[in-house]
Amino acid sequence: MLNLSSNERRALRARAHSLHPVVSISQNGLSESVVKEINASLASHELIKIRVYHDDREVREHFLATICEQLDAAPVQHIGKLLVIWRPPADKPAQAAEAAHQTPWSAPQQAQLPGGSER
Numbered sequence: 001m002l003n004l005s006s007n008e009r010r011a012l013r014a015r016a017h018s019l020h021p022v023v024s025i026s027q028n029g030l031s032e033s034v035v036k037e038i039n040a041s042l043a044s045h046e047l048i049k050i051r052v053y054h055d056d057r058e059v060r061e062h063f064l065a066t067i068c069e070q071l072d073a074a075p076v077q078h079i080g081k082l083l084v085i086w087r088p089p090a091d092k093p094a095q096a097a098e099a100a101h102q103t104p105w106s107a108p109q110q111a112q113l114p115g116g117s118e119r
Helices: 006-016 032-045 057-071 092-101
Strands: 023-025 047-052 074-079 082-086
Touching: 006 047, 006 074, 006 082, 023 032, 032 047, 032 057, 032 082, 047 057, 057 074, 057 082
Parallel strands: 023 047
Antiparallel strands: 047 082, 074 082
């Protein structure tokens, strides 16, 4: 399970505010197919809401912990019957390494002014 700082959690809660639940957990509980659907949703969206149709708060907290442990995700928020979870994309470390080696201004270029003169 990933751990988030309070600032990271706050920013993710703000991003999740306008999201709609993409997965629902019915009274049947957390089945293997539901976990697969949550995994697929995390792979494509990173930040998702899950609606849990169970009245017991302790059961919902158990679902949140189980999901985050199995899918290596971070719990962002549990409010009412909604769970918000986040998982960074799998290719994020590779993207960061590529960005570190690229220089946005590798060679200074002179701007052309109208009329063909250089700046």
